[in-house]
Amino acid sequence: MxxxxxxxxxxxxxxxxxxxxxxxxxxxxxxxxxxxxxxxxxxxxxxxxxxxxxxxxxxxxxxxxxxxxxxxxxxxxxxxxxxxxxxxxxxxxxxxxxxxxxxxxxxxxxxxxxxxxxxxxxxxxxxxxxxxxxxxxxxxxxxxxxxxxxxxxxxxxxxxxxxxxxxxxxxFPAYRRLVKAVQRYKELAGQDDGEPLPAFTIPIKPGDHYSGVPRLTRLLVSLGDLPPQAASDTDLYAGTLVKAVKRFQRRHGLAPDGALGPKTLRQLNTPLGQRLRQLRLTLERWRWLPPRHSRPPIIVNIPGFRLYAGDLPPQKVVVGKAFKHQTPVFASLLTELVFRPPWNVPMSIQRRELVRLIGKDPSYLEEQGFDVLDNEGALVSSGPVSAEILERLRKGRLFLRQRPGPGNALGLVKFLMPNTHSIYLHGTPSRRGFKIPRRDLSHGCIRVDDPEALAAWVLRDQPEWTAERIRAAMDGEKTLTVKLAEPTPVLIQYGTAMVQENGVVLFFDDIYDRDAAEGAAFEQLARTAR
Known part of the structure; x- marks a missing residue:
């Protein structure tokens, strides 16, 4: 030596x-x-x-x-x-x-x-x-x-x-997959000529002729959405090219209808250098996560509208609205589950939204299963309310709580994780939000598509909680709180790109406009003390 x-x-x-x-x-x-x-x-x-x-x-x-x-x-x-x-x-x-x-x-x-x-x-x-x-x-x-x-x-x-x-x-395996995608898109961005697809006044549908077909074909071949042998020299938008566009649409969070509309055109015309930037920023955000966990974490990606938990299939989620109700980025520990939870209505929702609905429909509270409570938690009313009670609700001197049950806004399971934002995971009686591609619809909390499956995964090391017992707790009459034997890490993160296990690269809209600010900071070259 x-x-x-x-x-x-x-x-x-x-x-x-x-x-x-x-x-x-x-x-x-x-x-x-x-x-x-x-x-x-x-x-x-x-x-x-x-x-x-x-x-x-x-x-x-x-x-x-x-x-x-x-x-x-x-x-x-x-x-x-x-x-x-x-x-x-x-x-x-x-x-x-x-x-x-x-x-x-x-x-x-x-x-x-x-x-x-x-x-x-x-x-x-x-x-x-x-x-x-x-x-x-x-x-x-x-x-x-x-x-x-x-x-x-x-x-x-x-x-x-x-x-x-x-x-x-x-x-995280997802991190290494992103690294490989960075290398690939770095090469693609250097090779692509950046030619934009021609604009159109009405959407291009399968069977239409479109002058942008040659450029569209080149782009989709380079991205891997279209097999090279399927390329055609005509300007006819049809066949395998339509299938390739559908694949592209799925990868970019669009409805895979095969039509070339404004949203699809915008995604297709996004420079590959911008895609590389999204991948780099998402890698950067992965580096901010705690690197070690005693148990596999639950990870929610806000702009991807997805929840990941161990070997569970990814779940759709609904997150906070981009305007005023953004879901924050944070890390916490899931400590307990509540089956058939009541909903203590946040004062902001009570005063800005529900008081107006109650004023329009005196039977609203009774139909939706709400109780009016005083500051000691005593029941004031569970039916039609007087003008005096409505005024006290408006001023925040009385409080609303929705009774447990299938119609409760939190669904039949609530997942508690201490944090300063009062954010938690929960079910929902409304299925509408899970049927659309863009799902920023909540007041900040995160609605999960299959709370029963998530509850079973969280309780997997507590054998007394069988699938049958979980279902019985959801269908029961009483609210039941279950403390976890060992807390589960929860990471609420924000990334506008991800790579699936099969190598398919997905991109998501920057729904909260975070890429712009954080991207500028990330790309700033000047260093001071460092």
Whole structure:
């Protein structure tokens, strides 16, 4: 094993001075002040030897790490952040024939590689613009608590640095599938000419002639929706091309009717560079998630209108309306289920919506199963209300609660997870919302399509809760609360792209307009302290 390259007393003093300054001028982004204490400890613990240099030349590990940094775009990051434009020149300057590299040049090369690798590790683990919504600590393992700790223990001594660095990624199969999609769409975006499809005044239907057929064919072949051998030279929109459009429509959250209408045209004309941006942003948001869980989590993707839980088939969900009632992004633990829950109506819904309905129809409360309660929870009325009671409801001095049952707004199961947003999962008596592609219809809480199946999955480790007992609790007469033996993690996330297990890439509308703001922050090149 090669001996670490030691510095002279002057070299050690120079290295310590650069670290203490928090600035290295030879870096693309010179400031590293937030991490100068850790960086100092990294070199101090190694006796101020160089990590990436032996016999005044970069080590094989150094070259392997530089190759990974230069390919960071393939991980949904930006290689420029890790000095991609500068490494070739740095390496050439250290290998000039007849001119051994100077000690100041070697220590600056070593510092640059350590800092860039640290940044890469942080970005790949926590995200480039982590808003600290979920986690912000470096917790790859119990004995690894900082990026430089990880670098020293896992990378510098690793036989395979690529494998070592990959261990900082989110441990979700969906994440790795997105990485592959980033690489594919990066290539597609570079190849596509970006030609827009011609506009039309009325939708193009199967059997119509359309001047955009050649471009449509090229696009769908490149995206994998149309087999190459099925391409045709005519301008007739028919046959396998219609089937390909239906596949495209399903992948983009549209009704697969095969017609080329305004919504389908908009999706088809979305630049592939924008699709790449969606994939990168979704990868970034996966990095914000807590990386370790004691149990498989329930994951809700808001713009995809889907819930995922272990080996259950994905479920449709209804989420908060884009206007005023957006479902927040957060992480929590599901702690208990309530069968046949009552609904304590939020005051905002009571005053803005239900009071108006009660005023129009005096029998509304009785027909919908509502009780009027005072602030002690005592029953005031369960039938027609007087003008006085209606006024007190309007002013928030009385409260509404809907009795349990099949018509209750929460359905027959409610899934409780403590959070500051008062958001929970629940069933619903209304099936209409699950029959349409865009399902942002609620006041913020999340309605699930099959609460019975989700309840069975959540209670799978409590054998006394058989399928029959769950059904009986839903059909019973009483409200029943069941505490989970072990809480289940719940992650409410926002991603406008995903990749299914079969490799099919799906894209969703940015219903809450988050991609614009977060995309701008993600793509901002300037770094300050980092």
């Amino acid at each position: 090669e001996e670490p390259q030691r510095l002279s007393p002057e070299g050690e003093s120079e290295l310590r001075a650069v670290v203490a300054s928090g600035r290295l001028e030879t870096l693309q982004w010179p400031q590293f002040g937030d991490y100068k204490t850790e960086l100092g400890e990294f070199y101090r613990s190694a006796g101020y030897t160089l990590a990436w240099v032996r016999d005044s030349r970069p080590t094989a590990k150094a070259l392997a790490v530089i190759e990974l940094l230069q390919a960071a775009d393939n991980e949904g990051l930006f290689a420029k952040d890790y000095d991609k434009p500068l490494w070739e020149e740095r390496l050439e300057s250290l290998a000039l024939p007849g001119r051994p590299a100077s000690e100041p040049a070697l220590l600056r090369f070593d510092l640059a590689l350590t800092i860039c690798t640290m940044r890469y590790i942080l970005d790949r683990h926590l995200g480039r613009i982590n808003p600290r919504l979920f986690h912000s600590t470096f917790d790859v393992d119990a004995d690894i608590r900082s990026p430089l700790d990880f670098l020293r223990v896992r990378v510098v001594s690793a036989a395979d640095v690529a494998a070592a660095l990959s261990s900082v990624e989110p441990p």
